[in-house]
Amino acid sequence: MSRLRDALIRPVIFVVAILTIQTIDVVSWPAKARQAPAEGKSEAANTEKLLADGDCRSCHAPDRKVVGPSYSDIARRYAAQADAVAKLARSIRQGGSGNWGNVSMTPHPDLKDEQLAQIVAWILSLKDAQPAPTPPIQAEVKQYKYTLNSGKTVALDFQVFVEGSDKKVAKDIFRGYQIYNSYCYRCHGTDATTSELAPDLRRFTEAGTTPQDFLSVAMAGREEKGMPSWAGFLSEEDVRQIYRYVKGRSLELVPTGRPPSEYD
Numbered sequence: 383m384s385r386l387r388d389a390l391i392r393p394v395i396f397v398v399a400i401l402t403i404q405t406i407d408v409v410s411w412p413a414k415a416r417q418a419p420a421e422g423k424s425e426a427a428n429t430e431k432l433l434a435d436g437d438c439r440s441c442h443a444p445d446r447k448v449v450g451p452s453y454s455d456i457a458r459r460y461a462a463q464a465d466a467v468a469k470l471a472r473s474i475r476q477g478g479s480g481n482w483g484n485v486s487m488t489p490h491p492d493l494k495d496e497q498l499a500q501i502v503a504w505i506l507s508l509k510d511a512q513p514a515p516t517p518p519i520q521a522e523v524k525q526y527k528y529t530l531n532s533g534k535t536v537a538l539d540f541q542v543f544v545e546g547s548d549k550k551v552a553k554d555i556f557r558g559y560q561i562y563n564s565y566c567y568r569c570h571g572t573d574a575t576t577s578e579l580a581p582d583l584r585r586f587t588e589a590g591t592t593p594q595d596f597l598s599v600a601m602a603g604r605e606e607k608g609m610p611s612w613a614g615f616l617s618e619e620d621v622r623q624i625y626r627y628v629k630g631r632s633l634e635l636v637p638t639g640r641p642p643s644e645y646d
């Protein structure tokens with residue numbers, strides 16, 4: 383009996399072992415290939431990977447402002463300064479605000495000196511990069527009009543409902559609902575309602591604040607007040623989707639609970 387079982391199980395274990403080895407191999411090989419810089423692979427590509435792996439890209443882009451200034455604007459400001467490398471390396475390590483506005487960069491104490499030097503050299507090399515074309519002026523941005531419960535009509539620069547429906551929410555809103563109710567609800571209340579722990583985010587999307595303000599607080603956080611920084615964990619796109627969901631909730635266009643969507 384036990385022989386028969388052994389005979390049946392052994393090959394299974396063997397197959398599983400083979401599969402595991404193969405899986406590990408398949409997974410680790412490209413990673414290794416990426417880590418060990420192949421000959422001829424440029425330092426710039428390595429640095430871009432360093433920037434992409436860290437939290438930098440939640441707040442910076444080469445050619446446009448995100449939460450922090452564009453890398454090319456930073457390069458243009460500092461390229462001619464003799465102490466630029468040391469100064470920028472210090473800024474990245476310590477974080478802080480005041481050079482570009484009042485939003486703070488989070489500190490990066492774990493980056494090594496050589497990594498900082500490499501990153502700063504890459505940023506400064508963008509000094510001659512062309513600035514991104516200016517975004518379309520307001521009139522060219524597509525507007526979506528919706529009637530609120532009060533009878534008032536609002537015009538938004540993003541879509542709340544899928545075309546031809548006033549119930550099924552657009553993909554961005556649905557993703558915003560999912561991300562919000564995975565990470566933000568704990569403190570800000572389920573479905574962006576109210577909570578004792580943190581402010582009602584619907585208020586923050588009303589007049590006086592912009593999507594940019596929302597993005598800045600979400601990425602930089604206010605650690606001393608209990609609001610975590612989401613840089614490195616959430617992308618700019620994720621936070622914009624959360625904003626759209628919360629804005630839809632504040633206008634009462636989007637209901638509480640799982641909103642009907644094109645996936646239904």
Ligand code: HEC
Pocket residue numbers: 433436437438439440441442449450451456469470473474478479480481482483484485486487488490501505601602603611613614
């Ligand atoms: C939470 C958002 C955020 C993250 C994450 C972030 N930055 Fe920043 N960064 C900013 C802001 C905001 C500023 C402008 C600060 C100021 O006004 O002094 C800034 C400024 C800078 C500057 C200019 C500093 C100066 O002294 O003028 C550099 C260089 C920079 N960031 C590089 C990086 C790099 C590299 C990373 C990743 C290792 C990174 N940043 C991650 C938001 C961020």
Ligand code: HEC
Pocket residue numbers: 562565566567568569570579580581582583585586595596599600604607608609610612616624
């Ligand atoms: C661990 C609790 C916690 C979590 C989780 C959390 N927040 Fe917060 N958040 C806070 C607190 C506390 C404040 C108020 C900080 C203050 O007093 O300035 C805040 C403030 C904010 C503000 C500014 C609101 C205002 O009225 O000034 C925004 C925007 C925000 N959070 C976005 C988010 C987003 C987006 C998420 C999910 C990705 C999130 N928060 C998750 C605790 C949290």
